[in-house]
Amino acid sequence: QNHAFWDTQPVPKLDQVIEKNGPIETKTLDDVRKEPLSLPPQFEWSTIDVNDHAQLMDVYTLLNENYVEDDDNMFRFDYSVAFLKWALQPPGYLKQWHIGVRVKDNKKMVGFISAIPATVVVDKTENIKMVEINFLCVHKKLREKRLAPVLIKEITRLVNLENIWQAAYTAGIVLPKPVATCRYYHRSLNPKKLVEVGFSQIPANITMSLLIKLHKVPEATKHAFRPLEKKDVPSATLLVQKYLSKYSLAPTFDEHEIWHWFAPLKNVMDCQVLTDAQGNVTDLFSFYTLPSSIINHPKHKNLKAAFSFYNVATSIPVAELMQDALTVAKNNEFDVFNCLDIFENNQFIKDLKFAPGDGNLQYYLYNYSTPTKKSADIGLVLL
Numbered sequence: 001q002n003h004a005f006w007d008t009q010p011v012p013k014l015d016q017v018i019e020k021n022g023p024i025e026t027k028t029l030d031d032v033r034k035e036p037l038s039l040p041p042q043f044e045w046s047t048i049d050v051n052d053h054a055q056l057m058d059v060y061t062l063l064n065e066n067y068v069e070d071d072d073n074m075f076r077f078d079y080s081v082a083f084l085k086w087a088l089q090p091p092g093y094l095k096q097w098h099i100g101v102r103v104k105d106n107k108k109m110v111g112f113i114s115a116i117p118a119t120v121v122v123d124k125t126e127n128i129k130m131v132e133i134n135f136l137c138v139h140k141k142l143r144e145k146r147l148a149p150v151l152i153k154e155i156t157r158l159v160n161l162e163n164i165w166q167a168a169y170t171a172g173i174v175l176p177k178p179v180a181t182c183r184y185y186h187r188s189l190n191p192k193k194l195v196e197v198g199f200s201q202i203p204a205n206i207t208m209s210l211l212i213k214l215h216k217v218p219e220a221t222k223h224a225f226r227p228l229e230k231k232d233v234p235s236a237t238l239l240v241q242k243y244l245s246k247y248s249l250a251p252t253f254d255e256h257e258i259w260h261w262f263a264p265l266k267n268v269m270d271c272q273v274l275t276d277a278q279g280n281v282t283d284l285f286s287f288y289t290l291p292s293s294i295i296n297h298p299k300h301k302n303l304k305a306a307f308s309f310y311n312v313a314t315s316i317p318v319a320e321l322m323q324d325a326l327t328v329a330k331n332n333e334f335d336v337f338n339c340l341d342i343f344e345n346n347q348f349i350k351d352l353k354f355a356p357g358d359g360n361l362q363y364y365l366y367n368y369s370t371p372t373k374k375s376a377d378i379g380l381v382l383l
């Protein structure tokens, strides 16, 4: 198809075969525009201060009403206010990378895009200081007005001004050019509700009571998991770093980043660990809370979904690690547990009764060529 915007960007063409790794274009700070991109006259740029509750609420509401829906438009992501603050303020964040677009007359927020700093390793060799782009959203009433390309160009300009030239992002659609195409899977924890809201169907010739029985999870974890604590950070950092270094696309986390991303935070982040006799973390599971609004359902308003984050098993099998994660999620009233076929997740997806979702999540790098990866080579999770 014609990718009018993407064909002007430093990304590989869809039909390009890539042999080696490297930036697609190299520019210096002198090449970067000093003034903001132009918007249509009725709109204005508005840097969002996420410490200002009113501005954070504007972002929450824009996304709650206009962000990503499933393929059948039955569900829409409903990132919470606490989640957005957590996701947008990791160590080293810059507030000028939280970009809003408002209507000049009434200040209504109609667009948003964000970048956060990250160090990502490609093919276990290149450590790249880059950004993760997320929460690109244009109000439903302003689609097809070419606003998204302006938001992307403006965030690129503000990232380049900090001498950063690469980015990572995901999308449910195919753009030039996926680094990896990942499948998503769901493990039903509350099958009755998932059937009632149309997320799942009852398979032919089985009853609801049998479906519930089939999806029962143990009431208690098999292993002595406990929430991550600050004292665990040094050993957890070593464990996660060692694990991620095996993957062809993966972040590095220093201790500050480990504490930000993995510290338990109610309704945002769950992370539990096993430790050895010396108190070192040997196993860790983590998942984030991302509910979805159920669009126009008479009885249920929200789907409480857990999304697998980073998981490391060294003293127990990964299937036992994730079985205990499912138990913790079920005990915290989650309706469903989602994961991608990245990491070694294919080792537990079938055994733990995950079902395939109806779409793909495409991973992308901006201004960086690298040969296409298998999803099992991916060790990066975006929120």
Ligand SMILES: COc1cccc(CC(=N)NC(=O)c2cccnc2OC2CCNCC2)c1
Binding pocket: 068, 069, 070, 071, 075, 076, 077, 170, 172, 184, 185, 290, 292, 303, 307, 338, 339, 340, 357, 359, 361, 382, 383
């Ligand atoms: C059930 O409610 C939904 C509401 C909106 C979209 C989807 C389908 C979907 N697009 N799912 C994912 O993108 C997905 C499925 C499994 C794991 N992570 C995922 O996306 C994450 C990572 C990328 N940013 C969104 C959250 C489902």
